[in-house]
Amino acid sequence: MDRIIYKIATRAQWAEAERAGVFEGAPVDLADGFIHFSTAAQVKETAARHFAGQDDLLLVAIDTAKLGDKLKYEVSRGGDLFPHLYAPLDPAAAIWVKDMPLGPDGAHRFPELEG
Numbered sequence: 001m002d003r004i005i006y007k008i009a010t011r012a013q014w015a016e017a018e019r020a021g022v023f024e025g026a027p028v029d030l031a032d033g034f035i036h037f038s039t040a041a042q043v044k045e046t047a048a049r050h051f052a053g054q055d056d057l058l059l060v061a062i063d064t065a066k067l068g069d070k071l072k073y074e075v076s077r078g079g080d081l082f083p084h085l086y087a088p089l090d091p092a093a094a095i096w097v098k099d100m101p102l103g104p105d106g107a108h109r110f111p112e113l114e115g
Contacts, residue, residue: 001073002115004095005037005083007060010052013095014058019101023089033070037062045077047100047108057100059110066093075107 004081009017017023023034028050038046041061051057056082064071070087 001064001080002039002062002083003064004114005039006043006113007035007037007062007089008043008047008100009058009060010054011058012058014060014091015108017089017091021091023091024104025089033086035085035087035089037085039061039083042080042082042114043079043113044108044110047110049077053106055102057108058097059100060095060097061095061113063087063095066090 004112007023009023013022013026015094023035024030029035036046047057057110064083067085067087067089070085072084072086074084100108100110
């Protein structure tokens with residue numbers, strides 16, 4: 001599937017993951033039993049739906065080759081296949097971590113994405 005997938009996390013969540021050497025997930029991930037990710041084609045809608053108006057967010061690009069068979073693509077919003085990780089995430093799997101600032105229109109600004 002996609003070589004790179006994306007996780008939206010708060011600055012505090014990611015700082016804790018880097019400190020601990022593991023990202024167990026955001027509260028929604030813990031409740032659902034897996035870590036939610038989005039593809040490049042999905043992440044902007046994910047931000048708009050679930051993080052509207054929220055600042056202090058980071059976009060984390062993850063190399064799927066480092067996730068192994070615990071990464072599953074499952075049907076979710078609108079019948080699309082979304083990447084779900086059924087394991088804790090090693091922060092070292094991040095290719096990069098970038099700010100997701102809010103623009104003047106209240107929408108998040110994204111760095112260049114690749115799939």
